[in-house]
Amino acid sequence: MKYPHLFSPLKINSIMVSNRIIANPVGHVYEDKALGRPGVVIAGSVITQPGKSSWASPEEPYGFHKYEVEKTRQRILTAHRGGAKASIELGHAGQYARVAAGDFAIGPTSYTRADGVEVRAMDEAMMEEVIYWFAQAAKDAKEVGFDMIFLHFGHGWLVTEFLSPLFNKREDEYGGPIKNRMKFPLRILKAIREAVGPLFPVEMRVSATEWMPGGIEFDDVLTFIKAAQEYIDMVQISCGLDIEHEANVYMATTNFSEHMPNVKYAKVVKENVNILVSVVGAIMNPEEAEGLIADGIVDMVALGRPLVADPDWPIKALEERAEDIIPCIRCLQCYHISTNRRNVGCSVNPRYTNEAWVPRVLSKAEKKRRVVIIGAGPAGCKAALTAEERGHEVILLEKENYIGGAIHYVAMEYFKEDIKAYLEYLKAQLAKSKVEVRLGTEATPELVKALKPDTVIIAVGAEPAAPPIPGIQQPNVIGFYDAITKEEEVGENVVVIGGGTIGAEIGLELALLKGKNVTVVEMTDTIAAQGNMLYKIALRHKMEEAKTLSVMLEARCKEILSDCVRVIDKEGKEVTLPADTVIIATGVRANRKLAESFYGIVPMTYMVGDCERPRKIQEATLEGYTIASEL
Structure with a gap:
């Protein structure tokens, strides 16, 4: 067995689990994760105190009320389908x-929230009710x-609010030093243990650090865990806060954070307690998970977004098919806070949030077709793999000598190791499939017609936009793809024209890792406007x-000269920026003219991805899948 420690059994109090993987609660659908065969499925959450405890709605019902309990019981049956133990978040x-x-x-403390709601400091009667x-x-x-x-005792919710001096400003016996701040949380734990008895397994999540000035110190968290172990069987180490968005990016990490950021805290906890320890946070692949268990750092690993990207992560690892695991790219499109509840989904798993109409397993097509796909970017690759899985004959044409389209370049950037993993996944899947991949083949209408397709899927992507800036043909001017592939040729003084996600990350890497003097010039008032909220916060933190690195917002490039750039700043003043290298990163434009040239060959002709209009990997994946899955 390739991952013997990860797939070894473990006893949690009175129950036995078959492996060391916990499916953490992300989203409201648990069936796919359960069928992926983790050891434990945490089947969502229930509120505790009706009307006072919901993070979603004041009308959220108590999950064990007589009119709700049967729906809640169904979560157990769903979790058990793949042999996992069923847990529930309180x-x-x-x-x-x-x-x-x-x-x-x-x-813990009285104040008025930004939305005008009064928050009252809890008195003894309120505490008793919550307990x-x-x-x-x-x-x-x-x-x-x-x-x-x-038990969700982390991320800024009620128990955290008592534990952390960031929230707890009390001057009575429940405030001040940690021995006081943890009194109420320990009373809750004691009551829970008395209610369920000594043999029922209890797991508790805590934030090891809150990533906010004035937040709880890790030593205090450790003190609390050591006191809490009398009442619990396992502690899950997380970090960050939820509603405080500046700290949320460390709870749900982006591509700017390392893998497994909470392990260093979990290791210390494991060395200081006599209970089981689990850890969550960017444990991306089976090798990382196996190492944590094998080295005795933790007893279980908790996976959140990796199981959104691929719910079959555990079973694929067990069957030693790690190359078939769809990697999470940490884009945070699956997170409602990050996306402001708009376009919530997964960039690499089209079924997530679309379970009602995207099947878990594709059926074979009734009629086999010859499908020609033009362009091997994310949309084209997904379309090719999906059509092939349906049983069609698929020919994938790519004019370059590599797979990936734009992400071929993106994967070369330092902060894009997760995109690189996804690119390697696509390559591996195509290599294992029956898709006929023709690299270095520039498609023309004549060539496509000669292939006699039944269906044509056009995924030719987008091209870098070239704005009409005087001097753009100067020898010190390069495009963003060249800035990535020829980084060693970039001079010491750099001006990046365009502060979208591409320009911002190129500028960041050149300044932070290469020590270049970089100025990013952006016409709008926002850096990386295309990015979701938490991505933009994490990018700002890293910048x-x-x-x-300097950023000029609401500024426009007036002229590029051989050694400088003349810019009009937001005040209307002209500023001269020295520039050994000028990088044009003003976005991309859909390659519509080329795409439209392939219409008229066969009636079943479709455009997917950036050639329709430039967007995210999420849309490219979904469109490639959607068209191919219905052929």
Whole structure:
């Protein structure tokens, strides 16, 4: 077995799990993750205190109410389908709770929220009520048939609010030093243990660090865990906060963070407690997970977004098919906070959020067709693999000598190791498939017609935009692809024209890692406007580390000279920037003229991806899949 430690059994209190993988609660669909065969499935969450604890809606019902309990019980049956143990998250949003109009939220300290809602400091009666509801929810979870429970005591929710001096400003016995701040949380844990008895498994999540000034120190977190171990069986180490978006990017990490950022904290916890320890956070592949278990750093690994990208991650690892695991690219498109609840989905898994109409397993086509696909970027590759899986004869034409289209270049960037992993996945899948890949073949209408296709899928992508800037033909001017592939030729003083995601990341890498003096000139008032909210926050944090990087917003390039760039700043003043190298990163334009030239060969002709209009990998993947899955 390739990953013997990852797939070794483990006893959690009175239950036995078949492997060391926890499917953390992301989204509201658990069936795919359960069928992927992790050891534990945390089947979403239930509120504890009705009307006061929901992070979603004041009307959210209590999951064990008589009119809700049967729906909640179905989560157990779903989790059990693949042999996993069923867990349920119990939480209380505290000061961030969604409450009815005119009502108040509760927390350690009184204040008025930005949305005008009053938050009242909890008195003893309020504490007793919260303790009652946590214990009742735990008892109800056990009685309805869950195998264990998962207490969300991290990310800025109620218990965290008491533990952390960032939120807890009390001057009574529940504030001040950690021994006081953890009194109320320990009372909750004691009541839960008494409610479920000594043999029922209890797991607790905590944030090892909050990534906010004034947040809890890790030593205090460790002190709390050591006291809490009397009542729990396993602690899951996370970090960051939820509603505080500046810290959210460390809870749900982006491509600017390292893999496994919380392991260093989990290791210390494991060395200091006598209970099981799990860890969550960018554990991306089976090799990383196996190493954590084999080295005794943790007892279990918790996977969130990797199982969004590929719910079959565990079974593929067990069957030693790691190359078939679809890698998460950490784009955060699956996260409703990051996307402001718009276009929520997965960039690499079209089924996520589309479970109602995207099947888990594709059926074979009733009629076999010859499908010609033009362009081997993400959209073209996904279309080719999907059509081939349906049983069609597929010919994939690519004018370059490589697979990937634009991500061939993106994968070369330092902060894009997850995109690189996805590119390698696409290459591996094409190599294993029956798709006929013709690299170095520039498609023409005549060539495509000669192939006698039944269907043509056009995925020719987009081309770099060249703005009409005087001097753009100067020898010191290069495009963003050349800036990536010929980084050694970039001079010491660099001006990047265009502060979208491409220009911003190129400028960041040149300044932070190469020490170049870089100025990014952007016409709008926003850097990386195409990126989602958390991506932009994480990018800003990383850019702030680059001391030789400057950004000019609401500025336009007036002229490029052989050694400088003349820019009009937001005040209308002309500024001269020294420039050994000028990088044009003003976005891309859909290659529509080329795409449209392939219409008229066969009736079944479709455009997918950036040649329709430039967007994200998410749209390219979904469109490539959608068209091919219906052929």
